[in-house]
Amino acid sequence: xxxxxxxxxxxxxxWDWLTTVDHKxxxxxxxxxxxxxxxxxxxxxxxxxxQLMFPENTFVTGQTFNELITMHGTIMLFLAATxxxxxxxxxxxxxxxxxxxxxxxxxxxxxxxxxFFGGLLLSLSWxxxxxxxxxxxxxxxxxxxxxxHLGIDFYVxxxxxxxxxxxxxxxxxxxxxxxxxxxGMTMMRLPLFxxxxxxxSILIVFAFTPLAAGLALIMLDRVFGGQFFITELxxxxxxxxxxxxIFGHPEVYILVLPAFGIISEVIPAFSxxxxxxxxxxxFATLVIAFLGFxxxxxxxxxxxxxPIANSVFAIATMAIAVPTGIKIFNWLFTxxxxxxxxxxxxxxxxxxxxxxxxxGVTGVMLAMAPVDxxxxxxxxVVAHFHYIIIGGIILGLFAGLFYWYPKMFGxxxxxxxxxxxxxxxxxxxxxxxxxxxxxxxxxxPRRVYTYLEGQGMATMNxxxxxxxxxxxAAVIVLVINHVYSAYKSEKVTVRNPWGARTLEWSxxxxxxxxxxxxxxxxRSLDPVFYEKVHGDGNMKPAEPLDDIHMPNGSIYPxxxxxxxxxxxxxxxxxxxxxPIIPPLAVTxxxxxxxxxxxxxxxxxxxxxxxxxxxxxxEELDKEVG
Amino acid sequence: xxxxxxxxxxxxxNPEKATLEGQNKFLGFWVFLxxxxxxxxTFFGTYLGLRGGTADGPTSADVFSLPLVFIMTMILLTxxxxxxxxxxxxxxxxxxxxxxxxxxxxxxxxxxxxLEIFEFYEYSVHYGLGYTTSAxxxxxxxxxxxxxxHVLFGLxxxxxxxxxxxxxGITLTNAPKFYVASLYWHFIDVVWVxxxxxxxxxxxxx
Amino acid sequence: xxENLSQPFTDSAMSKDEKxxxxxxxxxxxxxxxxxIFITILAFIAVASEAIPYGFAVPFILLxxxxxxxxxxxxxxxxxxxxxxxxxxxxxxxxxxxxxxxxSLTILLGxxxx
Numbered sequence: 048x049x050x051x052x053x054x055x056x057x058x059x060x061x062w063d064w065l066t067t068v069d070h071k072x073x074x075x076x077x078x079x080x081x082x083x084x085x086x087x088x089x090x091x092x093x094x095x096x097x098q099l100m101f102p103e104n105t106f107v108t109g110q111t112f113n114e115l116i117t118m119h120g121t122i123m124l125f126l127a128a129t130x131x132x133x134x135x136x137x138x139x140x141x142x143x144x145x146x147x148x149x150x151x152x153x154x155x156x157x158x159x160x161x162x163f164f165g166g167l168l169l170s171l172s173w174x175x176x177x178x179x180x181x182x183x184x185x186x187x188x189x190x191x192x193x194x195x196h197l198g199i200d201f202y203v204x205x206x207x208x209x210x211x212x213x214x215x216x217x218x219x220x221x222x223x224x225x226x227x228x229x230x231g232m233t234m235m236r237l238p239l240f241x242x243x244x245x246x247x248s249i250l251i252v253f254a255f256t257p258l259a260a261g262l263a264l265i266m267l268d269r270v271f272g273g274q275f276f277i278t279e280l281x282x283x284x285x286x287x288x289x290x291x292x293i294f295g296h297p298e299v300y301i302l303v304l305p306a307f308g309i310i311s312e313v314i315p316a317f318s319x320x321x322x323x324x325x326x327x328x329x330f331a332t333l334v335i336a337f338l339g340f341x342x343x344x345x346x347x348x349x350x351x352x353x354p355i356a357n358s359v360f361a362i363a364t365m366a367i368a369v370p371t372g373i374k375i376f377n378w379l380f381t382x383x384x385x386x387x388x389x390x391x392x393x394x395x396x397x398x399x400x401x402x403x404x405x406x407g408v409t410g411v412m413l414a415m416a417p418v419d420x421x422x423x424x425x426x427x428v429v430a431h432f433h434y435i436i437i438g439g440i441i442l443g444l445f446a447g448l449f450y451w452y453p454k455m456f457g458x459x460x461x462x463x464x465x466x467x468x469x470x471x472x473x474x475x476x477x478x479x480x481x482x483x484x485x486x487x488x489x490x491x492p493r494r495v496y497t498y499l500e501g502q503g504m505a506t507m508n509x510x511x512x513x514x515x516x517x518x519x520a521a522v523i524v525l526v527i528n529h530v531y532s533a534y535k536s537e538k539v540t541v542r543n544p545w546g547a548r549t550l551e552w553s554x555x556x557x558x559x560x561x562x563x564x565x566x567x568x569x570r571s572l573d574p575v576f577y578e579k580v581h582g583d584g585n586m587k588p589a590e591p592l593d594d595i596h597m598p599n600g601s602i603y604p605x606x607x608x609x610x611x612x613x614x615x616x617x618x619x620x621x622x623x624x625x626p627i628i629p630p631l632a633v634t635x636x637x638x639x640x641x642x643x644x645x646x647x648x649x650x651x652x653x654x655x656x657x658x659x660x661x662x663x664x665e666e667l668d669k670e671v672g
Numbered sequence: 673x674x675x676x677x678x679x680x681x682x683x684x685x686n687p688e689k690a691t692l693e694g695q696n697k698f699l700g701f702w703v704f705l706x707x708x709x710x711x712x713x714t715f716f717g718t719y720l721g722l723r724g725g726t727a728d729g730p731t732s733a734d735v736f737s738l739p740l741v742f743i744m745t746m747i748l749l750t751x752x753x754x755x756x757x758x759x760x761x762x763x764x765x766x767x768x769x770x771x772x773x774x775x776x777x778x779x780x781x782x783x784x785x786x787l788e789i790f791e792f793y794e795y796s797v798h799y800g801l802g803y804t805t806s807a808x809x810x811x812x813x814x815x816x817x818x819x820x821x822h823v824l825f826g827l828x829x830x831x832x833x834x835x836x837x838x839x840x841g842i843t844l845t846n847a848p849k850f851y852v853a854s855l856y857w858h859f860i861d862v863v864w865v866x867x868x869x870x871x872x873x874x875x876x877x878x
Numbered sequence: 879x880x881e882n883l884s885q886p887f888t889d890s891a892m893s894k895d896e897k898x899x900x901x902x903x904x905x906x907x908x909x910x911x912x913x914x915i916f917i918t919i920l921a922f923i924a925v926a927s928e929a930i931p932y933g934f935a936v937p938f939i940l941l942x943x944x945x946x947x948x949x950x951x952x953x954x955x956x957x958x959x960x961x962x963x964x965x966x967x968x969x970x971x972x973x974x975x976x977x978x979x980x981x982s983l984t985i986l987l988g989x990x991x992x
Binding site for chain 3: 225249252253257283285286289290293340341344350351352353354355356652654
Binding site for chain 3: 681682683684685689691698699702703705706707708709710712713714716717718720721738742745746749752753756757760763764765767840841842843844845855858859861862865866868869870873874876
């Protein structure tokens with residue numbers, strides 16, 4: 048009950064990390080898992096570029112190439128970008144709104160472990176006859192029971208499981224931001240990163256549920272003999288394309304909106320100015336989110352749903368350029384006349400703006416339905432979305448990493464190495480992808496494993512591959528930077544090393560497990576800056592120093608996720624030629640683990656524990672001393 | 673979590689939202705229902721898109737029987753009312769009535785589920801409408817079966833709550849749990865309203 | 879804090895006015911239920927009777943379903959009450975996004991061009 052004070056340090060380290068419900072530790076777990084998957088998918092990209100370096104190269108076979116493109120896309124979007132964004136959301140959002148933790152700490156841990164085990168399930172495919180090979184869009188009939196091999200089942204179940212994790216995390220963030228804000232933190236004083244997190248989470252709730260439905264349909268088709276996508280028996284293959292893109296287009300915004308949020312935090316901090324047009328930024332975010340749901344057919348212009356439908360969706364797509372343009376100009380005006388510091392975080396954030404514009408402009412080009420028949424499935428599309436994803440999301444993530452790293456780990460990343468990472472990344476990225484626009488326009492189709500000599504593609508492909516290696520070098524330098532800084536960097540002891548403006552910089556570094564000794568009273572947008580100008584520089588407390596109530600850790604998130612993993616694997620086993628254990632038994636065991644853990648968790652009332660006020664005071668004194 | 677209401681005078685009038693934890697559960701569950709809406713919409717869309725794809729198998733007009741659906745509808749609608757009455761009892765701190773109405777809800781839900789299993793059995797055995805017969809059959813069984821699975825999960829959930837808290841009285845911890853379970857039960861009912869309209873009533877006339 | 883979370887109460891803190899209000903609310907709910915049963919029967923009759931053409935019956939029963947949907951949401955699930963701003967926003971968004979989903983999955987399957 049409430050009076051049992053368990054110090055987390057008394058438990059073993061491994062057990063602590065397996066059972067933690069602390070949002071800051073989960074953020075680190077997300078960061079680690081996301082980085083691992085990022086490196087894995089990056090190596091796949093290198094393999095693909097090596098294969099395309101020369102005409103008629105034989106580095107990998109066509110089948111392996113198909114598996115590589117599928118896994119590269121799937122892992123990058125679902126298992127690398129999403130968790131890396133979740134890492135920042137988890138760490139920053141509760142601190143920025145002045146909360147002690149998220150609304151459902153248990154669900155937060157659950158979301159991480161389910162995502163992680165889903166990713167493992169997908170990755171297991173390499174050991175069972177090869178990865179999925181139908182592209183990250185997994186179109187039927189390529190993925191139907193007739194043409195798709197076992198890898199497709201891993202794709203379906205792996206994403207189904209990891210999607211559940213993402214969904215529950217999304218719900219958690221919405222409730223956190225709506226219900227857990229500190230006194231005085233009204234919706235229109237919410238930092239922009241929190242706004243984009245809120246909107247992204249809403250998108251997750253509405254986009255991952257159709258995905259779950261669609262994946263269930265493919266699973267039922269492949270494993271249990273459903274006829275959804277079998278045209279001879281009344282099925283329809285376009286159905287899957289609709290469902291996939293109803294999810295798939297919002298997914299783009301799910302990833303890019305938090306990046307927008309990070310940029311909107313970093314640029315004001317290093318321009319020494321408040322964000323230009325805060326209200327316009329908030330509403331632009333909402334409009335983008337809304338329009339993001341109304342445009343999915345632009346991925347299907349060449350399918351033949353008809354001219355009126357194509358026109359409607361083309362116009363809706365072009366309309367998205369308007370709120371995005373508002374954002375671009377707001378960032379420019381924030382920097383305009385500011386006292387700008389160009390460190391690594393700011394370099395990433397400011398160069399994000401022109402790169403993202405490039406990706407946006409090609410997006411409007413692709414939105415024109417008649418011309419899209421020429422662009423469709425060429426390298427022009429590949430170049431377009433990599434400009435959005437690397438030039439937008441990855442640069443945003445790098446900016447966030449360098450910006451929040453001192454708060455997360457108590458020391459800075461090395462600036463010199465950081466600069467090197469940035470320039471290598473930036474040059475390599477443009478070298479790889481700018482030229483792919485032209486490759487696409489002269490007719491190189493995407494997802495094809497080789498090309499012939501004398502088609503005028505050899506040189507450009509070579510340039511593109513060299514660019515990829517430069518990006519690879521950038522990532523290696525970043526990894527070295529982490530190790531180097533961990534040993535050589537000075538400890539950060541001040542609360543606000545950047546002189547930034549938002550609430551996460553008002554608490555101790557490193558952040559104590561209860562975040563704030565006293566919940567702060569928020570009096571303005573950019574509260575830390577406001578107190579510096581109008582107060583004594585410290586946040587006013589909204590409550591007296593008192594015992595702090597914290598939730599207990601739990602192993603059930605881990606076991607529930609493990610159960611889902613077993614269950615998913617059991618369902619895949621139905622399609623295996625020679626399953627040694629009966630698939631039904633495995634599925635049932637998984638189900639028992641899942642529902643048993645949920646049952647045990649629900650019948651035990653756990654009200655958490657209290658941190659005594661003495662310890663809180665002690666830690667505050669230690670900082671001053 | 674901090675208590676936001678005075679509890680010295682007895683059970684607060686809205687016990688489900690008296691604590692921050694309760695408010696979080698309440699909002700989180702509504703968010704989840706918002707997501708469920710569009711998931712069911714996807715399955716409804718799938719059914720509507722594929723219901724013509726009968727592939728020489730039985731059509732909807734061949735198999736659906738309105739009397740059975742009518743009885744199922746009435747049972748489920750009534751169970752929605754009983755869970756409303758349970759919530760009124762909870763707000764008045766009438767623990768016995770809460771338990772009673774909730775048990776009635778569970779029984780009605782079980783009756784509904786029994787009829788649905790009987791219905792599926794009839795279709796597949798007597799009419800030859802198996803899951804793999806046609807795209808229409810697959811989408812019908814998936815949509816209605818998913819609803820049935822929701823009913824089953826709801827039954828398990830509410831029964832667990834009823835057994836776990838059989839003697840505890842109404843507390844600030846279990847009130848949000850009962851409230852959220854009743855919201856879930858209403859949502860199942862709402863989905864059924866569209867199923868009997870879109871699937872059954874629109875299916876018999878074609 | 880944690881202690882009184884698991885404690886039952888001997889009586890209710892509800893004031894007399896609140897009790898009266900609740901009784902009224904209960905009556906409204908039961909009326910709503912009766913009305914729902916009525917329109918359900920109406921929908922079944924509309925389809926079952928030979929007199930009403932199918933072309934009229936379908937929009938009619940869809941309308942009835944919408945009415946019943948709102949009754950369930952606003953009365954049984956209390957969406958009309960105060961403090962339901964966010965739940966309302968989530969449900970409205972859900973319904974708003976469901977409409978294009980259902981429509982496109984129904985008609986935009988490439989069989990008939992639009």
